[in-house]
């Protein structure tokens with residue numbers, strides 16, 4: 001940092017934590033630092049409303065947060081670029097065209113990506129649900145040329161897969177390009193929503209079946225070959241199955257079905273492999289840190305978690321490198337159990353503001369820097385899952401409920417959040 005220049009704080013990624021932290025930090029450190037928000041798109045699709053958008057209930061602008069405007073309101077500089085690398089030693093982030101962005105403090109909030117599995121000669125469309133930016137574009141392209149009565153498979157057993165399946169089902173039930181299509185959910189876990197208790201798993205499964213969505217638990221998605229989706233029985237980690245991707249050596253113990261016709265895999269009771277014909281596969285399994293970030297962190301000797309997230313303290317500082325902070329889904333909190341959710345990412349904002357203020361104090365030689373309050377994840381958080389038919393399911397720890405009233409409540413919360421993030425109701429702007 002040159003003596004006559006203000007230190008630069010680079011906010012990499014317009015994720016949920018940065019949304020909530022930018023304004024507060026800008027107020028706190030006004031005049032002391034140059035703040036820059038860099039993200040690949042000026043719009044962030046709000047995950048709470050994403051299923052409603054996928055179902056066709058919301059237009060994209062209803063559920064998008066304008067990051068550029070948000071930055072402008074906070075007095076923060078805005079840059080549109082896609083990061084492809086970070087040189088932690090030289091303290092530079094690298095954009096898609098090779099532009100280098102220097103920083104004195106770096107705050108990472110770039111979310112996650114979903115592994116689409118092994119894809120060979122795919123004659124169907126495979127869409128990883130994250131990152132949303134890519135998903136939105138590819139979904140729109142697919143929808144514009146969707147085949148008649150498409151057979152859709154959703155891979156995953158968590159809240160995201162549940163909501164995506166309900167959204168697709170709503171599309172298939174309504175008039176439009178997907179009318180008459182079918183939806184099947186495949187999960188490696190023995191039941192849905194495994195972290196939210198048996199009752200919620202049962203309620204989610206019942207919700208799917210009541211809407212005509214087929215459900216296959218205990219089948220691990222391996223990948224796609226031609227027009228078929230390949231799954232292996234059981235919940236074991238996938239390396240073995242990935243190596244044995246072609247199940248031709250299975251002694252004939254595999255079963256091919258049409259995803260449109262699947263309601264039960266009784267015929268495959270003894271089979272090791274399950275192959276389903278499909279037109280669209282949406283992969284909504286456990287998210288991992290983006291590959292470029294994982295690779296850069298490992299190369300430069302940063303500690304990373306098992307899913308590639310930057311290992312951080314409860315104060316959101318990278319454990320192995322000074323001047324680097326991470327929050328939201330791209331952070332790994334070690335022994336602290338922090339679910340990957342927008343709610344938790346948002347709640348990390350006060351701790352991030354404290355941590356960056358302390359980092360700036362340290363750069364300015366203000367000692368001893370005030371460390372700020374660490375982030376303490378709440379034990380339970382309310383989740384409202386959109387069933388995309390005018391009803392929703394709520395979970396709070398192991399408790400759960402479903403009904404139309406919850407959907408009205410969810411809609412009010414979601415719309416209020418979008419309004420607040422976009423600067424208040426239109427009249428107030």
Ligand SMILES: Cc1cc2nc3c(=O)[nH]c(=O)nc-3n(C[C@H](O)[C@H](O)[C@H](O)COP(=O)(O)OP(=O)(O)OC[C@H]3O[C@@H](n4cnc5c(N)ncnc54)[C@H](O)[C@@H]3O)c2cc1C
Nearest residue numbers: 013014015016040047048083110111328329340341342343
């Ligand atoms: C279908 C679905 C529904 C969900 N519903 C909910 C819900 O109702 N409630 C809830 O709490 N959670 C929900 N989640 C989870 C939620 O989406 C994530 O946990 C949350 O978005 C994580 O926030 P984040 O701040 O870590 O990053 P994100 O919100 O993912 O933001 C990452 C930001 O970084 C930017 N970015 C990414 N890569 C780059 C790059 N290379 N260069 C520059 N910028 C980049 C992105 O454009 C984006 O602005 C849902 C997830 C899915 C898949």
